[in-house]
Amino acid sequence: MRMGVIGSGMVGQRLAADLARLGHEVVVGTRDPGKLEGFVAEHPGVRAATNAGAAAFGEMILLATRWEGTREALDLAGEENLNGKTLVDITNPLDFSGGRPALALGWNTSAGEQVQGWIPGARVVKALNIVTADAMLNPRTFVGGEPDMFIAGNDAAAKGEVTRLLEGVGWGVVDLGDITMSRYIEPLALIWITHAANSGWTKRDHAFKLLNR
Ligand SMILES: NC(=O)c1ccc[n+]([C@@H]2O[C@H](COP(=O)([O-])OP(=O)(O)OC[C@H]3O[C@@H](n4cnc5c(N)ncnc54)[C@H](OP(=O)(O)O)[C@@H]3O)[C@@H](O)[C@H]2O)c1
Known part of the structure; x- marks a missing residue:
C-alpha cells in the first residue's frame, strides 16, 4: 500500500522504516526534505517529500507531528490531498510547560476530534498513540501475550483498514467507537x-491489554 507519513521525528522515521520493512511504499512528509537524506539512503522503500507530497502520495496517511505543530503540518499537507483518505492520528496533545508532560486539552475535546474538525473530509482514526515509537508496528516483542491497541473514529471502513494493518503486525484491536x-x-x-x-525513563517497554474473565 502507498503510505504517507506526516512528521519526521522519532515516530515518523520509525513508522516509515517499519512500514517499508512490511512491504509498503512510504513517503515521509517534512518541512525540510533535505534533512532526511541520510535516513532515506539507509531505508530503501522510503522517500522524503514535502507534507503535501506525502499526503498526495499516500493511500493511507499516518500523522506523527508534535501537537503544537499539527495544525500547521496539516495545512501544509493540504486538505485536497487528505480528503477521503484514512488518516491515522498518532498525536498526543501534550503540554510540556510544567516540566512533566500533561494533557493540553481533554474532557470535552481531544486531538483526534480537532484533527477531524480541521480536515472534515478525511477519515480520521485515532490509534498507536499509547506506545513508544519502536513498538507501534512491533507489538509481538511484548512478553505476556498479545497487547491491545485502542482505536476510535467515525468511519467504519477506515477503522477496518487500520484494524487490518494493526492485527497484521500482532495487535489485538479494541474499537471504542466514534x-x-x-x-x-x-x-x-x-x-x-x-x-x-x-x-527515570528506564521503563519504556510497556503496553496495555484488556483482560476478560
Ligand atoms: N515519541 C513517541 O514514542 C511517541 C509515542 C506515542 C505518540 N507520540 C506522539 O506522536 C507525535 C510525534 O512524536 P515525535 O516524538 O516524533 O515528535 P517530534 O519529533 O517532536 O515532532 C515530530 C514532527 O512534528 C513536526 N512539527 C513540529 N512542529 C511543527 C510545526 N510548527 N509545523 C509543522 N510541523 C511541525 C516536525 O516535522 P518536520 O520538522 O519534519 O516538518 C517534527 O519532525 C507527537 O504528537 C507525540 O506526542 C509519540
Missing part, C-alpha cells in the same frame, strides 16, 4: 509516560 472516544484514549498515553518517567 472519534470523541479519543478523549479517553489520549489520557492513556499519560499513564504510559508517567510510568516511564517514574522509573
Whole structure:
C-alpha cells in the first residue's frame, strides 16, 4: 500500500522504516526534505517529500507531528490531498510547560476530534498513540501475550483498514467507537509516560491489554 507519513521525528522515521520493512511504499512528509537524506539512503522503500507530497502520495496517511505543530503540518499537507483518505492520528496533545508532560486539552475535546474538525473530509482514526515509537508496528516483542491497541473514529471502513494493518503486525484491536472516544484514549498515553518517567525513563517497554474473565 502507498503510505504517507506526516512528521519526521522519532515516530515518523520509525513508522516509515517499519512500514517499508512490511512491504509498503512510504513517503515521509517534512518541512525540510533535505534533512532526511541520510535516513532515506539507509531505508530503501522510503522517500522524503514535502507534507503535501506525502499526503498526495499516500493511500493511507499516518500523522506523527508534535501537537503544537499539527495544525500547521496539516495545512501544509493540504486538505485536497487528505480528503477521503484514512488518516491515522498518532498525536498526543501534550503540554510540556510544567516540566512533566500533561494533557493540553481533554474532557470535552481531544486531538483526534480537532484533527477531524480541521480536515472534515478525511477519515480520521485515532490509534498507536499509547506506545513508544519502536513498538507501534512491533507489538509481538511484548512478553505476556498479545497487547491491545485502542482505536476510535467515525468511519467504519477506515477503522477496518487500520484494524487490518494493526492485527497484521500482532495487535489485538479494541474499537471504542466514534472519534470523541479519543478523549479517553489520549489520557492513556499519560499513564504510559508517567510510568516511564517514574522509573527515570528506564521503563519504556510497556503496553496495555484488556483482560476478560
Ligand atoms: N515519541 C513517541 O514514542 C511517541 C509515542 C506515542 C505518540 N507520540 C506522539 O506522536 C507525535 C510525534 O512524536 P515525535 O516524538 O516524533 O515528535 P517530534 O519529533 O517532536 O515532532 C515530530 C514532527 O512534528 C513536526 N512539527 C513540529 N512542529 C511543527 C510545526 N510548527 N509545523 C509543522 N510541523 C511541525 C516536525 O516535522 P518536520 O520538522 O519534519 O516538518 C517534527 O519532525 C507527537 O504528537 C507525540 O506526542 C509519540
